[in-house]
Amino acid sequence: MATSTPAARTDGQPPPPPHGSAGKSGPRRDGSAGQSRRNLLHRLDVRGVPYAFIAPFFLIFGAFGLYPLLYTFWISLHRVELSSLDRMEWRGLANFTELIDDDRFWNALTNTFTIGVISTVPQLLMALGLAHLLNYRLRGSTFFRVAVLTPYATSIAAAALVFTMLFERDYGMINWGLGFLGVENIDFENQKWPAQFAISAIVIWRWTGYNALLYLAAMQAIPRDLYEAAAIDGASRWQQFRQVTVPGISATIVFTIVLSTIGATQLFGEPLIFGQGPNGISGGADNQYQTLGLLLYEEGWRNYQMGRAATIAWAMFLILILVFVLQRVVTGVRARRSARPASATRKTPATPKAPSTPSVPS
Amino acid sequence: MTIDTAPVRTDAHDRAPRAPAPAGRLRIARALRPGAGRTHHAGPLAYVLLGIAALVSLFPLYWTVVAASTDNTRISQTPPPFLPGPNLLKNLGIAWQDAAMGKAMINSLIVAGAIALSTVFFATLAGFAFAKLRFRGRNLLLLLVIGTMLVPPQLGVVPLFMMMADLGWGQTLPSVIFPTLVSAVGVFFMRQYLKEALPDELIEAGRLDGAHSLRIFWSIVLPIARPPMAVLFMITFVHAWNDFFWPFIALDMTNPTVPVALTQLSAGYVRDQSVIMAGALLGTLPLLVMFIVFGRQIVGGIMQGAVKG
Numbered sequence: 001m002a003t004s005t006p007a008a009r010t011d012g013q014p015p016p017p018p019h020g021s022a023g024k025s026g027p028r029r030d031g032s033a034g035q036s037r038r039n040l041l042h043r044l045d046v047r048g049v050p051y052a053f054i055a056p057f058f059l060i061f062g063a064f065g066l067y068p069l070l071y072t073f074w075i076s077l078h079r080v081e082l083s084s085l086d087r088m089e090w091r092g093l094a095n096f097t098e099l100i101d102d103d104r105f106w107n108a109l110t111n112t113f114t115i116g117v118i119s120t121v122p123q124l125l126m127a128l129g130l131a132h133l134l135n136y137r138l139r140g141s142t143f144f145r146v147a148v149l150t151p152y153a154t155s156i157a158a159a160a161l162v163f164t165m166l167f168e169r170d171y172g173m174i175n176w177g178l179g180f181l182g183v184e185n186i187d188f189e190n191q192k193w194p195a196q197f198a199i200s201a202i203v204i205w206r207w208t209g210y211n212a213l214l215y216l217a218a219m220q221a222i223p224r225d226l227y228e229a230a231a232i233d234g235a236s237r238w239q240q241f242r243q244v245t246v247p248g249i250s251a252t253i254v255f256t257i258v259l260s261t262i263g264a265t266q267l268f269g270e271p272l273i274f275g276q277g278p279n280g281i282s283g284g285a286d287n288q289y290q291t292l293g294l295l296l297y298e299e300g301w302r303n304y305q306m307g308r309a310a311t312i313a314w315a316m317f318l319i320l321i322l323v324f325v326l327q328r329v330v331t332g333v334r335a336r337r338s339a340r341p342a343s344a345t346r347k348t349p350a351t352p353k354a355p356s357t358p359s360v361p362s
Numbered sequence: 363m364t365i366d367t368a369p370v371r372t373d374a375h376d377r378a379p380r381a382p383a384p385a386g387r388l389r390i391a392r393a394l395r396p397g398a399g400r401t402h403h404a405g406p407l408a409y410v411l412l413g414i415a416a417l418v419s420l421f422p423l424y425w426t427v428v429a430a431s432t433d434n435t436r437i438s439q440t441p442p443p444f445l446p447g448p449n450l451l452k453n454l455g456i457a458w459q460d461a462a463m464g465k466a467m468i469n470s471l472i473v474a475g476a477i478a479l480s481t482v483f484f485a486t487l488a489g490f491a492f493a494k495l496r497f498r499g500r501n502l503l504l505l506l507v508i509g510t511m512l513v514p515p516q517l518g519v520v521p522l523f524m525m526m527a528d529l530g531w532g533q534t535l536p537s538v539i540f541p542t543l544v545s546a547v548g549v550f551f552m553r554q555y556l557k558e559a560l561p562d563e564l565i566e567a568g569r570l571d572g573a574h575s576l577r578i579f580w581s582i583v584l585p586i587a588r589p590p591m592a593v594l595f596m597i598t599f600v601h602a603w604n605d606f607f608w609p610f611i612a613l614d615m616t617n618p619t620v621p622v623a624l625t626q627l628s629a630g631y632v633r634d635q636s637v638i639m640a641g642a643l644l645g646t647l648p649l650l651v652m653f654i655v656f657g658r659q660i661v662g663g664i665m666q667g668a669v670k671g
Contacts, residue, residue, distance in 0.1 A: 041574075049575035053491035054503060056484045057544045061510055064541040068518025068525070075520055085524050133412050136404035146657035147416035149664070150423065153649040155604040157624035158642035162422045164628065165429060165635065171438045173425070209419060210664065217665035258512070266516045269606035269621065276628050293516065293607065300520060301611065310520040317517050324512070 069317070075310035082304035095311040105312070107287055108295040109319075111196065115271075115291065116264030119200035124256060127208050131215035132241065145216075148209030159202055160273035167198040167274075189274070192288040199289055202270045207263070211256050218249035254331060258324070265320055268293035292316050423650070429639035430454070437635050453640035457627075461637065462615065463644050466623035471648070473538050473609075473619055474602035480543045481598045482591050489552025490583050494565055495575070504553070510546045516607045523611060537612045538619065542602065548594050555590040555666070556583065593663030596656055600649055620645040 076096070079089040099105050134144060151159065166173045167188040175185045188194040222244065230240045246253075271289050272280040281298050283290020290298075292312060300309030404412075429437055432447035458464045491497070492504050518541075526537040560583060568578040584591075606621045613622050627641045653660065 045574045047497065050491040050495040050497035050500070053495070053575075053579075054488040054507075057488045057507065057546075057549055058503075060484075060540075060544045061546070064522065064543075065510060065513060065515060065518065068521040069513060071521035072518055075524075080524075085527055130412075130415055133404070133408050133415075136402055136408050138404050138408075138412070142658050142661070144412050144416055145661045146653065148419050149657070149661055150650070150653055151419050153600055153653050154423065154646050155621050155624070155649070156606050157604075157621040158426070158646045159422065161624060161628055161638060161642045162426050162429075165437075165639070166422070166425070171440055171442060173442045176440055176442055205418070205422065209415075213661060213664050262512070262514050266514050266607065268516070269610070269625075272610075273625060273628050280625075280629070296519070297611065300523075306520050306524070313517045313520060316514075320512075320514070 072310045072313050072317075075307055076314050078307045080306040080310075082301065082306055085306065088307075091307065095307055096315075099308070099311050099315060104287060104290070104295060105315075108283070108290050108292045111283065111287075111289055112265060112267060112291045112293075115196050115200055115203075115267060115289065116261070118197065119203035120257075120260045120264055122200075123204045123208050124211060124253070124260065126204070127211035127256070128215055128246075128253075130208065130212035131219055132245065134212065134216050135219045145213065148212060150209070151206045152210045154206065156202075156206070156269040157273055159206055160270050163198065163202045163205070164274050164276060167201075189276075189279075190285060190288075192284075192286075195274070195284060195289045199267075199270050199274055202274070203263075203267070207260070211260075214252055214256055215249055218252040219245060222248040254327075257327070261323055261327075262320065265316055265323075266293055267291045268297070272297075292319075423646070426639055426643050426646070429636055430643045431636070433636050434634055449636065450640070453634075453637050454644060456634070456637050457641040457644055461627050461641050462618060462623050463620070463641050466618045466620045467644065467648075469535060469618065470603055470620040470645075473535055474599045476539050477542050477602040478595045478598040481545045481548045482595045484544045485548030485552045485594060486583070486587050486591060487579070488549045489554075490556055490560075490579060490587075492549065492553040493556040494560060494562065494583075507546045507549050511550075515541065519608055519611055522608070526612060533612070533614050533617055535617070538605075538609050541608065542605070545598065548598065551594055551663075551666070552587065552590060556587060560586050589659075590663070590666070593659055593666075596652060596660055597663055599652070600660075603649060 075088070077090065077092060079091050079095075081087070130148060134141065134148075138144065167175075169175065169185055169187045169189065172188070174188070175183075178186065186194050188198045226244050226248070227240055230244050235243060268291065271283055271291055271294055274280070274289070275282070275284055279285055281294055281302060283294045292315075296309050296312040296316070299305050299312060427450070428443055428446050430453050431450035432443050433449055436443055436447060488507070492500065492507075522537075522541060526532055529537075531537040531540075564582050564586075565578055568582050573581070604621065605619075609619045609622050610625060613619060615622070615626050618626070624641055624645050627638045
């Protein structure tokens with residue numbers, strides 16, 4: 001007997017909770033105690049149940065997501081050894097100052113940044129091109145979509161193993177192919193830039209198709225009359241792509257940048273396996289591809305310094321926040337400069353907006 | 363997360379409620395207006411480029427099969443082998459036995475299955491509440507849910523490790539299952555779907571019949587939500603199966619999941635490259651089968667709402 005009418009679906013503010021008036025219909029009851037009890041139950045149901053439905057999410061996230069994050073900060077102020085986890089010795093900010101003076105940290109930070117850039121930028125550019133191709137009327141479009149998404153279903157470990165073999169120095173397929181171009185065999189594992197390039201290749205291979213599908217979904221929501229108008233104005237295909245397609249999916253592009261940035265910061269499995277064993281955790285013999293994730297693991301589970309590991313985790317978190325703040329500033333400036341009708345509903349990266357996919361049952 | 367870029371929201375009040383999609387078919391994102399998107403036909407160049415993209419995407423997997431079916435000497439010859447050899451079953455057997463891949467597969471099935479089930483269930487509950495129920499603070503709480511997406515779970519590994527040690531769950535599967543029982547992306551995904559697919563009239567009718575919310579959820583929402591639940595299950599399963607960082611820390615070789623066992627494979631415990639590749643093939647096989655069977659639905663699901671870790 002809720003009193004909400006289906007027409008009043010506002011997305012703005014929730015209307016005041018309905019007071020369980022036994023009204024609109026139903027048999028008339030005499031105002032007895034039974035009825036008021038039923039009313040009370042009904043009110044409890046309507047008011048309380050929504051919270052009960054969303055409670056599990058918040059409880060579990062609180063216990064295993066938020067609490068560990070905050071506790072990480074607390075641990076980072078202490079000396080904690082892996083062998084005696086219950087002994088915490090107060091150090092204040094000493095872990096942080098030591099980290100800032102630590103060359104390994106800066107090395108890992110630089111590596112994370114460079115691998116992040118050379119894996120994310122080409123990946124998203126290729127995804128954009130791929131989405132554009134998939135947006136044509138195609139025969140076998142489902143096959144192509146599933147095919148480019150398949151790497152996403154490959155486990156990081158399996159993908160890293162395969163690519164490690166493909167990039168092998170003496171008999172790897174990549175060097176064999178480069179041999180035809182007259183290139184000497186490259187020692188992908190032990191040289192800095194080739195190693196970082198090989199690791200980025202694994203990331204690019206796994207995620208390009210996935211991002212392409214996100215772009216494709218956004219492209220399909222662009223009204224066709226925008227293209228028609230552009231064509232009437234004499235815009236070439238390329239200009240249409242630049243002036244209509246890209247602005248039209250700008251919010252999705254921002255969203256994928258956010259996701260890829262988070263992913264790049266956390267990079268761990270690919271370099272670990274690429275290094276094959278003992279060299280994996282240190283990110284190569286000279287730490288030439290040790291990422292922040294690997295350094296965190298090395299400090300905590302190889303050097304037994306959990307306090308330092310927590311410090312690195314917290315530093316990663318701060319770096320992420322910094323990146324997002326910078327990004328907000330940049331997109332804010334860009335948005336003010338070009339207020340295009342197509343991208344008028346630009347959303348901030350923090351709130352990726354609802355997909356409006358009121359799809360027609362086909 | 364597909365993002366609406368048209369200036370007009372389609373959530374207007376005058377939208378006639380539409381019948382829900384037939385169960386079992388996932389509806390793929392399309393704008394409401396007829397003729398949205400591009401309708402240019404692909405030229406030969408587009409097919410060539412897409413062919414290359416498909417080839418690059420699939421070749422490493424094909425080559426995994428090739429490498430897993432030969433032996434060490436053949437792998438290390440130049441030119442490298444391009445056709446499968448005779449040893450596939452033998453190598454798979456060795457990987458299954460010696461490299462603990464058998465145990466790892468069973469562990470991963472348990473972990474990914476449990477995580478996917480619980481994610482889908484809680485996401486449907488919460489998604490329904492956010493889509494159709496009115497309560498104080500709904501929008502703020504939804505914003506909070508979305509905000510949690512930006513917190514990478516890896517950052518809490520140090521205290522998580524300590525918590526699991528305290529609970530006595532060290533090196534056990536629950537230590538891997540519990541931290542990922544819910545997913546913000548899942549909640550959001552279900553909310554988006556139910557907003558569109560679940561007519562308010564149905565809920566009203568249920569209320570008028572005196573059904574309480576749980577009953578409504580059970581007999582009205584769940585049947586309608588079946589298709590996106592299936593898709594969310596598969597996508598969550600893929601992620602849980604491939605999850606690496608935390609399981610690598612939480613588990614050891616006596617009780618690994620697939621990625622953990624694969625790390626050990628490459629770390630010099632197994633000298634035989636073709637056996638390593640057989641392990642990699644085993645570790646990806648269940649997901650590949652799922653993709654071959656349900657690829658279209660998974661693609662549709664990802665296009666409906668981004669689902670990433």
